[in-house]
Amino acid sequence: TRYWRDWSSDVCSSDLEVGSMGSNTKVIVGIRHPVRLFESFYNYRVQDWNNPKSWFYHRGGKVPPPDQLLGFFGGNWGDGVNANFFRFDQYLKLMMKDNTNSNSAVTSSSWKGFENPPPEAWHLPNKIFLYHIDQLRDDDDDDGDDQTSSAASVVFRSELQSFLNLTMPIQPFTNLGERKMNTFNKTKTYMQTIDICDAKHNKARKVLIEIGKDSYDYIANHFLLSEDVHVANKDHFLELISEFQYDPCKQKQ
Secondary structure: OOOOOOOOOOOOHHHOOHHHOOOOOOEEEEEOOHHHHHHHHHHHHHHHHOOOOOOOHHHOOOOOOHHHOOOHHHOOEOOOEOHHHHOHHHHHHOOOOOOOOOHHHHOHHHHOOOOOOOOOOOOOOOOEEEEEHHHHHHHHOOOOOHHHHHHHHHHHHHHHHHHOOOOOOOOOOOOOHHHHOOOOOOOOOOOOOOOOOOHHHHHHHHHHHHHHHHHHHHHHHOHHHOOOEEOOOHHHHHHHHHHHHOOHHHHHO
């Protein structure tokens, strides 16, 4: 998105250029609640659609509503705005880190609804550092508990530093805020901008929450069991991804 390759980017799972990585390359993967990720990516593409300098602007046509972007047969818009692209469990399975030793988990029925499913598992030998994007916000102390946030931030940055074998400490990730998270802030910059919590998007949220449940189950009960997969402050991380199973709009209320 706008913050491409930045820590707070919303980058599709399919953006991993596996073939260009050496076996010693350490991979850092950030994830986010599928509902919020969909809203963020959708609104970012709306911004592109209204920007005369963007190639999306010159494509013409209309911005499709979210309900038309929930599966392959509903179409794919804006280079990746489709619920299927936020199935973290399916893309993580391709790394073959869950000791299943079988391609069956990442082919055929697992990719039903995908126009171009990956032909085979990646079998990555690489070490993986997995984080929830909200772990970057612990430095902002926006939960009102300075000590808890500060402690979580120190642990996250320390473990990431260790994972990367860095000699210099990683500085705090401050001032990320809602803008860099591409979160709807009650202001519609463009007519097509969506608030995913609107009742008219109930169907989209329901689909995305089901995707979140599958992702949580796979990550918590399979992916994290691999010695190649690292997370910082595991209990905190699990608490964050457990929210994938629930509607963030109802939690907000």
